[in-house]
Amino acid sequence: MLRDITLGQYYQTESVIHRLDPRVKLAGTVIFIISLFCFHNIWGYLCAALFLFAVVKLSKVPFKFMIKGMRSIMFLLLITVVFNLFLTPGETVLTIWKLHITKEGIRIAVFMVIRLTMLIIGSSLMTLTTTPNNLTDGMEKAMSPLKLFRLPVHEIAMIMSIALRFIPILMEETDKIMKAQIARGADFESGNIFKKAKAMVPLLVPLFIAAFRRANDLAMAMEARCYRGGAGRTKMKPLIYKRRDVAAYLLLFAYLAGSIVVDRVPNMIAKAPVEEQVITTAGTLAETDLIDLNGLDNIQD
Amino acid sequence: MPIILDHVSHVYGDDTTLAVKALDDVSLVIPDGQFIGLIGHTGSGKSTLVQHLNGLLRATSGNIYFNGQDIDDEDFNKKELRSKVGLVFQYPEHQLFEVDVFSDVCFGPKNLGLSKKETELRAYDALKKVGLPDECFYQSPFDLSGGQKRRVAIAGVLAMKPEVLILDEPTAGLDPKGREEILGQICKLKEESNITVILVSHSMEDVAEYVDRILVMNHGSIMYDDVPKEVFKHYKELEEVGLAAPQVTYIMHNLKEAGLSVDENATTIKEAAEEVFRALTERTRLL
Amino acid sequence: MSIIKTDKLVFEYIRRDEDGNVEGITRAVDEVTLKIKQGDFIAVLGHNGSGKSTLAKHMNAILCPTEGSIWVDGRDTKDESEVWNIRQTAGMVFQNPDNQIIGQVVEEDVGFGPENMGVPTAEIWQRVEESLKAVGMYKFRKYSPNKLSGGQKQRVSIAGVLAMHPKCIVLDEPTAMLDPNGRKEVIRAVRALNDVENVTVILITHYMEEIIHADSVFVMDKGKVAMQGTPREIFSKVEELKELRLDVPQVTLLAYELQKRGIALPDGILSIEELTDEIVKYSRSHGERR
Numbered sequence: 001m002l003r004d005i006t007l008g009q010y011y012q013t014e015s016v017i018h019r020l021d022p023r024v025k026l027a028g029t030v031i032f033i034i035s036l037f038c039f040h041n042i043w044g045y046l047c048a049a050l051f052l053f054a055v056v057k058l059s060k061v062p063f064k065f066m067i068k069g070m071r072s073i074m075f076l077l078l079i080t081v082v083f084n085l086f087l088t089p090g091e092t093v094l095t096i097w098k099l100h101i102t103k104e105g106i107r108i109a110v111f112m113v114i115r116l117t118m119l120i121i122g123s124s125l126m127t128l129t130t131t132p133n134n135l136t137d138g139m140e141k142a143m144s145p146l147k148l149f150r151l152p153v154h155e156i157a158m159i160m161s162i163a164l165r166f167i168p169i170l171m172e173e174t175d176k177i178m179k180a181q182i183a184r185g186a187d188f189e190s191g192n193i194f195k196k197a198k199a200m201v202p203l204l205v206p207l208f209i210a211a212f213r214r215a216n217d218l219a220m221a222m223e224a225r226c227y228r229g230g231a232g233r234t235k236m237k238p239l240i241y242k243r244r245d246v247a248a249y250l251l252l253f254a255y256l257a258g259s260i261v262v263d264r265v266p267n268m269i270a271k272a273p274v275e276e277q278v279i280t281t282a283g284t285l286a287e288t289d290l291i292d293l294n295g296l297d298n299i300q301d
Numbered sequence: 302m303p304i305i306l307d308h309v310s311h312v313y314g315d316d317t318t319l320a321v322k323a324l325d326d327v328s329l330v331i332p333d334g335q336f337i338g339l340i341g342h343t344g345s346g347k348s349t350l351v352q353h354l355n356g357l358l359r360a361t362s363g364n365i366y367f368n369g370q371d372i373d374d375e376d377f378n379k380k381e382l383r384s385k386v387g388l389v390f391q392y393p394e395h396q397l398f399e400v401d402v403f404s405d406v407c408f409g410p411k412n413l414g415l416s417k418k419e420t421e422l423r424a425y426d427a428l429k430k431v432g433l434p435d436e437c438f439y440q441s442p443f444d445l446s447g448g449q450k451r452r453v454a455i456a457g458v459l460a461m462k463p464e465v466l467i468l469d470e471p472t473a474g475l476d477p478k479g480r481e482e483i484l485g486q487i488c489k490l491k492e493e494s495n496i497t498v499i500l501v502s503h504s505m506e507d508v509a510e511y512v513d514r515i516l517v518m519n520h521g522s523i524m525y526d527d528v529p530k531e532v533f534k535h536y537k538e539l540e541e542v543g544l545a546a547p548q549v550t551y552i553m554h555n556l557k558e559a560g561l562s563v564d565e566n567a568t569t570i571k572e573a574a575e576e577v578f579r580a581l582t583e584r585t586r587l588l
Numbered sequence: 589m590s591i592i593k594t595d596k597l598v599f600e601y602i603r604r605d606e607d608g609n610v611e612g613i614t615r616a617v618d619e620v621t622l623k624i625k626q627g628d629f630i631a632v633l634g635h636n637g638s639g640k641s642t643l644a645k646h647m648n649a650i651l652c653p654t655e656g657s658i659w660v661d662g663r664d665t666k667d668e669s670e671v672w673n674i675r676q677t678a679g680m681v682f683q684n685p686d687n688q689i690i691g692q693v694v695e696e697d698v699g700f701g702p703e704n705m706g707v708p709t710a711e712i713w714q715r716v717e718e719s720l721k722a723v724g725m726y727k728f729r730k731y732s733p734n735k736l737s738g739g740q741k742q743r744v745s746i747a748g749v750l751a752m753h754p755k756c757i758v759l760d761e762p763t764a765m766l767d768p769n770g771r772k773e774v775i776r777a778v779r780a781l782n783d784v785e786n787v788t789v790i791l792i793t794h795y796m797e798e799i800i801h802a803d804s805v806f807v808m809d810k811g812k813v814a815m816q817g818t819p820r821e822i823f824s825k826v827e828e829l830k831e832l833r834l835d836v837p838q839v840t841l842l843a844y845e846l847q848k849r850g851i852a853l854p855d856g857i858l859s860i861e862e863l864t865d866e867i868v869k870y871s872r873s874h875g876e877r878r
Binding site: 342343344389424444447448473474475476477478479481503504506528543544545547548551556558560561570571573574577578580581 | 635737738
Binding site: 006012113131133156164165169220227228232233236237 | 650672675676679680682684686687688689690691692693695696700702703704705706707708709712713716730732733734747748752825855863
């Protein structure tokens with residue numbers, strides 16, 4: 001039941017996206033998220049969707065796999081939709097009991113769903129195509145200027161990487177303990193919230209004990225393999241920017257600029273129909289994005 | 302109460318491309334009071350099978366009947382089934398959580414909605430049955446030794462008074478003496494209360510001595526289902542699927558091939574020793 | 589020179605109550621003196637709680653002796669400046685395969701040790717390749733450890749230690765959580781390491797079948813070395829082993845049962861073939877005499 005959560009688990013395959021420097025992917029994710037919050041109308045989102053679709057295709061991660069991961073956050077999406085639908089003031093379209101659905105509510109809810117879905121797919125794409133070690137390496141390197149402020153950058157990166165490694169193991173453990181307690185007549189489903197919380201004790205206590213036992217073992221194993229913090233460590237996979245990384249950076253900025261332009265265009269058209277020229281420019285820009293990325297794939301192979 | 306499996310299959314991850322058929326058309330009858338060894342290597346489907354017997358997993362196709370009733374029927378009481386078919390998972394001591402041993406064992410019967418008195422009576426009885434010394438009853442379960450923890454965990458299931466007791470690898474990780482003690486205790490339990498016991502293991506040697514029926518699983522289906530002696534006759538086929546028959550089987554077959562008049566079906570050390578001794582002395586007498 | 593040498597090694601676990609007062613002292617290792625020769629395959633047997641794991645953890649300087657000393661390749665583990673050299677000389681593999689793999693990809697995990705030691709990048713790759721090949725896991729180098737079987741995970745752990753180029757590898761019950769196939773895989777890998785790479789192996793276990801190829805066996809009980817000798821010598825003492833909460837392989841037990849019934853067979857028979865041969869020999873010689 002719990003192992004269905006595939007959100008962000010590394011997906012092993014060979015692709016350009018997999019081979020990109022993690023710093024590029026980090027920057028890409030940040031840029032993508034920023035772009036999502038810059039948009040005001042459907043054109044921007046369309047642009048983002050196109051971009052996302054192109055990257056997903058390039059990553060060779062099956063779409064099915066990603067959708068499956070999305071299932072676990074459906075609940076979150078639903079809450080967002082409900083809140084926005086009912087709590088946005090404005091022109092009422094439909095009234096159910098004492099709740100009003102407004103035109104603005106529908107608009108915000110729809111955009112919220114689109115935004116969140118793309119945000120989640122976009123950021124899970126980073127973890128799907130980057131091994132946790134690689135990812136934390138990237139973070140470590142990207143954050144290394146913060147060492148000046150005595151931030152334990154290496155340690156933070158290591159903690160993250162270990163956490164990622166153990167999530168699936170602890171999931172499996174949770175599943176197993178749950179089953180074992182159900183076999184002893186435990187009931188995790190019925191009752192009110194307090195009863196449910198109380199029912200969690202037989203699950204949580206063994207789970208915490210297991211987590212501590214594992215942490216203890218792991219610390220010992222790491223020490224036994226000469227781990228002593230970041231100082232004096234070499235890297236098996238050092239991060240060096242390659243040509244494809246530079247190209248990817250350029251494409252990213254092209255996307256950001258292009259999509260913002262596209263997003264603004266309809267407004268501008270409304271104000272001044274003369275500027276129609278811009279649409280085509282932006283349109284071709286989006287197209288070149290795709291072509292370039294495909295070309296890049298060919299170079300790599 | 303007998304359990305009947307009728308063409309049961311189970312597929313994990315049915316909706317994805319990664320579908321795995323863990324059980325493939327399994328049909329069998331588990332009558333009352335049998336002592337069964339369920340053997341198979343990791344991934345053969347044995348754990349999946351036992352989780353069907355108490356309704357933790359639902360068959361993808363096929364039916365399971367407990368005492369004549371289909372356990373997947375709407376009105377079937379799964380909770381009652383779980384008390385009747387007790388399942389002890391691998392490393393059960395990892396599921397202990399209460400402040401003391403006694404309260405932990407009370408967890409099961411308490412969930413059945415029994416009175417406090419009945420709950421405590423059952424817990425006490427179960428702890429006695431697994432042979433835990435009285436002075437441990439009010440200790441924290443986390444202070445006990447590995448073998449003792451496991452006994453407490455088994456008692457936790459026994460306290461629900463199951464009619465069928467399934468133990469998944471009850472000896473994993475224990476030292477030889479600990480293994481022998483736990484198996485001995487399970488045997489005693491079986492004799493005293495005459496419940497059905499299913500011992501899941503990947504070791505033939507461990508179960509050969511005790512059980513009266515062996516189920517061998519491979520790739521999700523039942524490969525052999527017979528008394529130990531008959532199953533071990535296929536020792537060559539067993540080896541091919543990564544399961545070895547007890548060493549004794551090999552020795553007896555070797556001796557037979559070498560021309561000694563031994564019964565190659567001896568499975569336990571004692572039987573084998575007597576058989577070889579008889580063959581050797583007979584031969585010396587005759588010649 | 590001996591790779592590991594101990595002199596009256598004592599280790600005490602001190603239990604404290606909530607206020608930090610000493611509640612009790614458990615002597616886990618009690619005046620153990622032993623020597624292990626470079627290149628040997630050593631097995632340490634003992635029931636749970638016999639002190640064998642505590643002893644093993646001294647060989648990697650994870651634990652420091654309460655009294656007495658232990659030298660790894662001539663280095664005293666009490667000397668703090670030598671700790672990292674010692675850990676590199678004597679690598680360690682633990683019981684639970686899930687709790688010692690750090691990398692999310694097999695090759696990254698094997699590279700973890702050399703990274704910590706500051707080995708240059710190109711050499712790390714070379715070592716990772718060699719080590720994975722030595723344990724037969726090279727084709728799994730891009731896999732996630734979660735997708736491997738228990739035996740495969742343990743082989744990855746062994747490769748992880750091997751990549752640090754140790755002289756000695758200590759395996760603390762590496763097979764206790766594995767199924768029979770996994771156990772065989774791991775033992776095969778360990779033996780190859782000893783035979784081919786000439787790495788000293790110290791295998792801690794309670795499975796008797798695993799020690800029949802050892803050069804020397806130490807049996808521990810109550811923190812002391814209770815028995816020492818070749819596997820054959822050890823297995824000839826069936827009753828003593830039983831008293832130490834251990835058992836012997838079925839073959840040895842069957843031979844022992846026959847001896848008890850007056851059949852003169854040699855002591856400490858270890859393999860199926862050996863027992864068959866001996867019984868056949870016995871039957872021929874006795875058949876011909878009369």
